[in-house]
Amino acid sequence: MDRLGDLHDLVAALPDGVVLTDPDRIEGYRHDYTRDPTTGTPLAVVRPEDAAQVQVAVRWAAAHRVPVVPRGAGTGLSGGSSALDGALTLSLDRMRAVEVDPDCQVAVAEPGAFNAEVKAAAAEHGLWYPPDPSSFEICSIGGNVATNAGGLCCVKYGVTTDYVLGLDVVLADGSLVTLGGPRIKDVAGLSLLKLFVGSEGTLGVITRVILRLVPGQGRPSTMVASFPTVEAAARAVVGVRRRLRPSMMELMDRASINAVEDHRPMGLDRDAGALLLAQSDAPGDVRDAEIATLRTVCEQEGAADVFSTDDPDEGEMFVQARRIAIPAIETRGALLLEDVGAPIPLLPDLLRAIAAIAAEHEVEIPVIAHAGDGNTHPIVVYDPTDAASEKRARLAFDAVMQAAIALGGTITGEHGVGRAKKAALPDQLGPEVMALNRRVKDALDPDGILNPGAVL
Amino acid sequence: MDRLGDLHDLVAALPDGVVLTDPDRIEGYRHDYTRDPTTGTPLAVVRPEDAAQVQVAVRWAAAHRVPVVPRGAGTGLSGGSSALDGALTLSLDRMRAVEVDPDCQVAVAEPGAFNAEVKAAAAEHGLWYPPDPSSFEICSIGGNVATNAGGLCCVKYGVTTDYVLGLDVVLADGSLVTLGGPRIKDVAGLSLLKLFVGSEGTLGVITRVILRLVPGQGRPSTMVASFPTVEAAARAVVGVRRRLRPSMMELMDRASINAVEDHRPMGLDRDAGALLLAQSDAPGDVRDAEIATLRTVCEQEGAADVFSTDDPDEGEMFVQARRIAIPAIETRGALLLEDVGAPIPLLPDLLRAIAAIAAEHEVEIPVIAHAGDGNTHPIVVYDPTDAASEKRARLAFDAVMQAAIALGGTITGEHGVGRAKKAALPDQLGPEVMALNRRVKDALDPDGILNPGAVL
Numbered sequence: 001m002d003r004l005g006d007l008h009d010l011v012a013a014l015p016d017g018v019v020l021t022d023p024d025r026i027e028g029y030r031h032d033y034t035r036d037p038t039t040g041t042p043l044a045v046v047r048p049e050d051a052a053q054v055q056v057a058v059r060w061a062a063a064h065r066v067p068v069v070p071r072g073a074g075t076g077l078s079g080g081s082s083a084l085d086g087a088l089t090l091s092l093d094r095m096r097a098v099e100v101d102p103d104c105q106v107a108v109a110e111p112g113a114f115n116a117e118v119k120a121a122a123a124e125h126g127l128w129y130p131p132d133p134s135s136f137e138i139c140s141i142g143g144n145v146a147t148n149a150g151g152l153c154c155v156k157y158g159v160t161t162d163y164v165l166g167l168d169v170v171l172a173d174g175s176l177v178t179l180g181g182p183r184i185k186d187v188a189g190l191s192l193l194k195l196f197v198g199s200e201g202t203l204g205v206i207t208r209v210i211l212r213l214v215p216g217q218g219r220p221s222t223m224v225a226s227f228p229t230v231e232a233a234a235r236a237v238v239g240v241r242r243r244l245r246p247s248m249m250e251l252m253d254r255a256s257i258n259a260v261e262d263h264r265p266m267g268l269d270r271d272a273g274a275l276l277l278a279q280s281d282a283p284g285d286v287r288d289a290e291i292a293t294l295r296t297v298c299e300q301e302g303a304a305d306v307f308s309t310d311d312p313d314e315g316e317m318f319v320q321a322r323r324i325a326i327p328a329i330e331t332r333g334a335l336l337l338e339d340v341g342a343p344i345p346l347l348p349d350l351l352r353a354i355a356a357i358a359a360e361h362e363v364e365i366p367v368i369a370h371a372g373d374g375n376t377h378p379i380v381v382y383d384p385t386d387a388a389s390e391k392r393a394r395l396a397f398d399a400v401m402q403a404a405i406a407l408g409g410t411i412t413g414e415h416g417v418g419r420a421k422k423a424a425l426p427d428q429l430g431p432e433v434m435a436l437n438r439r440v441k442d443a444l445d446p447d448g449i450l451n452p453g454a455v456l
Numbered sequence: 457m458d459r460l461g462d463l464h465d466l467v468a469a470l471p472d473g474v475v476l477t478d479p480d481r482i483e484g485y486r487h488d489y490t491r492d493p494t495t496g497t498p499l500a501v502v503r504p505e506d507a508a509q510v511q512v513a514v515r516w517a518a519a520h521r522v523p524v525v526p527r528g529a530g531t532g533l534s535g536g537s538s539a540l541d542g543a544l545t546l547s548l549d550r551m552r553a554v555e556v557d558p559d560c561q562v563a564v565a566e567p568g569a570f571n572a573e574v575k576a577a578a579a580e581h582g583l584w585y586p587p588d589p590s591s592f593e594i595c596s597i598g599g600n601v602a603t604n605a606g607g608l609c610c611v612k613y614g615v616t617t618d619y620v621l622g623l624d625v626v627l628a629d630g631s632l633v634t635l636g637g638p639r640i641k642d643v644a645g646l647s648l649l650k651l652f653v654g655s656e657g658t659l660g661v662i663t664r665v666i667l668r669l670v671p672g673q674g675r676p677s678t679m680v681a682s683f684p685t686v687e688a689a690a691r692a693v694v695g696v697r698r699r700l701r702p703s704m705m706e707l708m709d710r711a712s713i714n715a716v717e718d719h720r721p722m723g724l725d726r727d728a729g730a731l732l733l734a735q736s737d738a739p740g741d742v743r744d745a746e747i748a749t750l751r752t753v754c755e756q757e758g759a760a761d762v763f764s765t766d767d768p769d770e771g772e773m774f775v776q777a778r779r780i781a782i783p784a785i786e787t788r789g790a791l792l793l794e795d796v797g798a799p800i801p802l803l804p805d806l807l808r809a810i811a812a813i814a815a816e817h818e819v820e821i822p823v824i825a826h827a828g829d830g831n832t833h834p835i836v837v838y839d840p841t842d843a844a845s846e847k848r849a850r851l852a853f854d855a856v857m858q859a860a861i862a863l864g865g866t867i868t869g870e871h872g873v874g875r876a877k878k879a880a881l882p883d884q885l886g887p888e889v890m891a892l893n894r895r896v897k898d899a900l901d902p903d904g905i906l907n908p909g910a911v912l
Binding site (some may be wrong): 101102103104105126127147148150154155158159161162171175176177178179181182183184185186187188189190191192194195197198199202203214215238241242243244245282283284285286289341342343344345370373374375408409410411412413414415416417421425428429430432433434436437439440441442443444455456 | 557558559560561582583603604606610611614615617618627631632633634635637638639640641642643644645646647648650651653654655658659670671694697698699700701738739740741742745797798799800801826829830831864865866867868869870871872873877881884885886888889890892893895896897898899900911912
């Protein structure tokens with residue numbers, strides 16, 4: 001019980017309530033949304049109020065070689081913040097301040113602030129922070145940075161890393177560095193800022209983020225097209241991308257359409273092979289022209305039914321249908337959520353491969369996709385009370401990642417590797433790139449205390 | 457002469473003509489555009505035809521602990537590829553292939569291909585590679601990646617790193633890794649791809665680049681506004697950025713206007729304190745609306761004269777005036793070209809500080825700027841035949857970097873640190889971040905053979 005003895009030093013060094021050891025309190029900080037069955041029980045949960053307290057916790061952990069698992073809002077989808085036995089879970093959920101500098105067009109946010117809170121603070125000044133994971137109302141900006149999160153508007157506006165101008169990071173030895181700053185262009189020194197984005201807590205703990213903001217988004221018009229097959233829809237995606245950059249381009253396959261209709265009937269076409277949901281937020285007449293182009297391409301690729309509206313509320317209804325797809329599918333069983341991607345022209349091949357895997361392993365795998373980015377979320381559904389079903393699901397989950405790799409794709413487009421996809425990472429990267437990852441990790445965290453077991 | 461003896465092994469291992477040792481041939485590969493007076497003479501210049509030959513050269517260099525200076529087209533502005541005595545200069549100028557995959561919307565380029573060649577190859581398919589350094593017709597894409605180059609359209613379209621999807625890199629031990637690929641979103645593993653972008657040849661030698669392409673740019677309309685003071689122009693920049701994203705927003709101060717007029721009279725207003733040159737490439741009516749907004753903001757900030765045109769040729773004339781500013785200023789003496797940046801609202805302060813430094817050190821410092829990004833190019837002019845003038849210029853050069861740092865800015869927005877700005881880097885980054893840079897460098901190049909003396 002040496003560690004517990006030492007823990008008293010940490011408790012004493014921090015204000016009351018920062019270090020939680022009560023098992024009931026800890027329980028809520030063990031899992032992220034992946035609900036990884038191998039999740040452990042931390043020695044303590046530390047909830048710092050500022051960067052100095054983060055440093056105290058990391059210094060203590062470094063001195064005692066206790067692993068540290070950084071955690072944002074706990075909405076991760078790859079087990080990147082699942083608790084480890086005997087480790088500290090370092091929850092940033094109390095560091096939630098957001099300030100906007102409208103002249104500089106930046107938001108300065110603490111890591112626990114929700115994505116939606118950053119958006120809201122920006123909107124007060126007529127500005128906009130684009131990246132929009134489906135969970136934007138409940139996910140933290142620190143977690144977004146740690147995973148280089150994407151979302152629905154990324155097809156036109158890019159992902160989190162494109163908006164990160166500066167970071168404060170507490171390193172593995174407890175020291176704090178400031179990288180970048182409120183400057184649009186800055187190439188002084190190595191691109192360490194970009195290295196920390198997407199590092200999933202394995203290189204440091206983010207304590208402050210400076211985000212680039214842009215002028216407010218235009219009012220979107222919406223198009224929904226139903227296709228006889230998922231391949232036809234995927235071909236339409238390829239065709240659209242050559243001609244314009246829609247502000248949203250989502251795909252739902254038949255299984256996910258039907259899951260949504262079962263859960264909350266919205267009048268979607270249950271017989272369609274796939275739906276494409278696209279938006280244009282271009283200003284003025286251009287929006288109409290883009291919607292017309294979207295319609296034309298979809299019709300050329302064989303869309304059976306094409307609907308469009310310039311009423312944002314009506315459009316938002318369809319976006320909601322897309323956003324509730326995961327909760328809707330969740331009512332059908334336990335889920336293993338994929339995040340595989342492929343080069344855009346191979347999207348039809350990837351979707352065909354997924355259907356074949358579902359058939360082979362006798363599991364349901366509905367697919368929703370940020371199709372315009374080639375990033376898909378096949379969702380493997382299983383019966384958690386049936387061991388055979390779970391086993392088939394896990395085989396299918398791995399097979400989907402292998403299919404993506406075989407197509408020159410990726411096992412994760414925006415959720416991160418975490419613990420759930422770690423086993424497949426070497427298959428994608430190969431031994432040389434894995435070794436290079438390891439060299440950078442070892443250089444920055446030689447004792448391996450930062451989120452061990454995640455990613456690498 | 458051990459090294460020369462060993463060099464025969466390298467010569468023998470590569471096809472005829474790949475290794476140059478003739479001093480006359482070598483001379484052309486010693487300098488980049490910085491013409492750093494400390495430039496040395498390399499042991500040999502290696503001009504590989506493919507990645508395998510790059511590997512042969514780097515393996516030989518690693519085995520013999522001979523430094524390697526990677527070099528693109530030699531248009532660098534910070535001495536990043538200046539030759540070192542006794543080193544290999546590894547020139548990628550023969551590796552110039554470019555292929556475009558229009559469905560994937562990517563260009564796959566060898567590092568020696570010119571930026572303009574990538575743009576041209578993309579345009580054949582109606583696609584566009586945005587980043588546009590002023591030197592785009594003669595600079596290499598490998599150099600662009602190595603410096604994370606910017607340009608004029610970056611204010612709307614971002615910089616090089618935003619377009620790099622994949623890299624092949626020869627590491628310090630001669631092994632070759634492939635990072636990323638033709639996938640829009642990919643967060644598998646650490647962001648090593650982004651780490652190599654902007655690493656100025658200190659971490660590896662880039663042998664292949666996969667670049668994201670976008671649909672072709674719209675026809676631009678152009679606005680030119682002349683302001684009584686440079687501060688008024690800078691305030692207009694701040695005002696514009698809150699309302700729209702112009703596709704170009706350049707500033708020329710009085711000294712650079714007059715240098716251009718002396719060099720090639722174009723009817724620019726010699727009495728203006730500064731000119732702002734802005735474009736909108738938005739489609740349809742939106743372009744007119746954006747130009748109208750640009751005009752309004754400039755008038756509100758006190759522009760004396762505002763001109764706009766939707767004739768692209770007429771607009772291009774003004775862009776040419778901006779592009780020839782450096783050659784025009786070059787006729788006035790030798791140059792020390794800065795690349796300092798500041799947070800946008802502090803642009804007026806930075807420009808005021810530069811004027812004060814020019815007065816204090818009795819040197820001319822005309823300023824051109826990618827003003828919309830807060831990235832400025834003050835150009836310190838001196839008489840190379842007058843040691844006192846050169847000394848004053850060098851003091852002014854350093855003082856400008858210190859002024860940028862004091863404003864929370866950067867010593868380099870897009871040209872890189874190279875050798876010319878290396879001394880100021882610790883003042884910007886501080887000891888902790890310098891140490892972090894060093895740890896990453898040491899992890900990837902433990903023997904320090906890759907571009908030693910550059911950046912760090």
